Amino acid sequence: MGNQGLNGKPLVSIVSAGLSKFGKHEGLYARELFSYAAKEAFDRCPKLEPKRDVKAMFIGHMGEAYEHQGHTGSAVADWAGLLGVAATRTEAACASSGAALRSGIFAVLSGLADVVIVGGVEKMTHRSTSEVTEYLAMASDYPFEQFHGITFPGLFALMATAHMNAYGTTQEQMAKVAVKNHHNASLNPKAHLQKEITVDKVMESKMVAWPFKMYDCSLITDGASCVVLAKPELAAKYTDQPVHIVGSGQASDTIGLYERKSLTSLQATKTAAKTAYDMAAVSPAQVQVAEVHDCFTYAELMAYEDLGFCPVGESGALIDSGETCLGGRLPVNTSGGLKAKGHPVGATGTAQVYEIYLQLTGQAEKRQVKDAKLGLTHNVGGSGATATVHLYRSDA
Amino acid sequence: MSTQVPFTIEQFYKFLAEGKLMAAKCQKCGKIHLPPRPMCDNCYGQDFVWMEVSGKGKLLTYTTIHVAPQQFQSLVPYTVGIVELENGLKLPGMISGIPPEAVKIGMALKVEFKACDVGQTWPQWQRYCFKLT
Ligand SMILES: [Zn+2]
Secondary structure (H helix, E strand, O other): OOHHHOOOOOOEEEEEEEEOOOEOOOOOOHHHHHHHHHHHHHHHOOOOOHHHHOOEEEEEOOOOOOOOOOOHHHHHHHHOOOOOOEEEEEOEOEOHHHHHHHHHHHHHHHOOOOEEEEEEEEOOOOOOHHHHHHHHHOOOOOOOOHHHOOOHHHHHHHHHHHHHHHHOOOHHHHHHHHHHHHHHHHOOOOOOOOOOOOHHHHHHOOEEEOOEEHHHEOOOOEEEEEEEEEOHHHHHHHOOOOEEEEEEEEEEOOOOHHHOOOOOOOHHHHHHHHHHHHHHOOOHHHOOEEEOOOOEHHHHHHHHHHOOOOOOOOHHHHHHHOOOOOOOOOOEOOOOHHHHOOOOHHHHHHHHHHHHHHHHOOOOHHHOOOOOOEEEEEEEEOOOOEEEEEEEEEOO | OOOOOOOOHHHHHHHHHOOOOEEEEEOOOOOEEOOOOOOOOOOOOOOEEEEEOOOEEEEEEEEEEOOOOHHHHHHOOEEEEEEEOHHHOEEEEEEOOOOHHHOOOOOEEEEEEOOOOOOOOOOOOOOEEEEEO
């Protein structure tokens, strides 16, 4: 039964979006980086007067450690030309801006704000790999995971090993996720890595946490993303091509992976997806384009199952089928995903929204999925202690 | 066991230093907690009793870590896993004394105290790891 009986009624409408180039941005602080994403969103929507219209900002930002800088909400608002606006940082590890999006929806639906900006930012590449490994691990359980040397790739590797054991999923099938997403990123001028790779290249790359090699892991990247949300009744005032958010789900799970019932799926994803699908009154089979949380290759396979794109245990067969490639039945991670577009953790959730916004407004150029009207984003925090799932529809 | 002893993660590690693997059983609903908690997430009760659990179990999953945080770099590559103990309780940790390629899901392991030590300023807890039974 439809959650809150919304049956696909728009919760909020996206009237604009912006994205910084993802990659290495030497000498730029997070707040500076965010201004590039905001600028694109403002330029794309000339009818928006930011200082007059924007009533609140929710900014996903995961780590103070990178720049020794917390309190990011206000700093980012100032540098985006919005000094004075109600600005709040949201933190939910790698789902920080997925959670920012939820907060923005809460703000608009409540009636407290007609127009809000949600977004995210992370500046990571100026730190060493071991420092970043440590900062990312902070999103896992300290006393039982970090304390025993379990890293972030390690947590997803524990899930991948369990899936391989239960369903016969292979390292080659995981590698195919990387190959697909690198191909898509090669068509995305804003992606961090715009080059094709092969299964062999993945298999031969340096081991990170067995069975994950370097090319099974997402990139350490700098980047920022920005999305402008408006009350649906006001969307036409700002744009001829609004994208409506018609389903929104978020759920939590134990912070420690070891306490979960399943090691091969994320209950938080399944719960968030059910909420979003019910709210939008759509089924997984109706989704035409999706951006899912592929922080590691296995994570994308797990998402196929948790989001209902295929039956449990058959995600390896789904990647083999090519149906999730561009031109397939359900293209996934057309942007290149976290894997190749890059994973500036706090920026990731709303960067996924940016890609779906482009797809549903026909602006995805070489990556365009023909006639896409219904899209999905899926953002995971930590090893799955947070997940958000959103559904999008365009009227055009 | 005295009920004055707090039902906390800190106390779990204090027991470990004494060579005991302890879980907390909720007196109201019977749920066994490992790690222990000050409040039962099932029934919100706060009346617990300590119970010693067997350190023997079977391996549910594992990975071998090659890229590690600074503190663990001297141990690379090292294998970590999640072990299912009796009562369905689960505990993650390092697996030591077994070559990575010999580690198999389902293998019988047991907790060993005072092992897998690395330098650490906080918290100064007793570590454990898993070895072959
Ligand atoms: Zn209880």
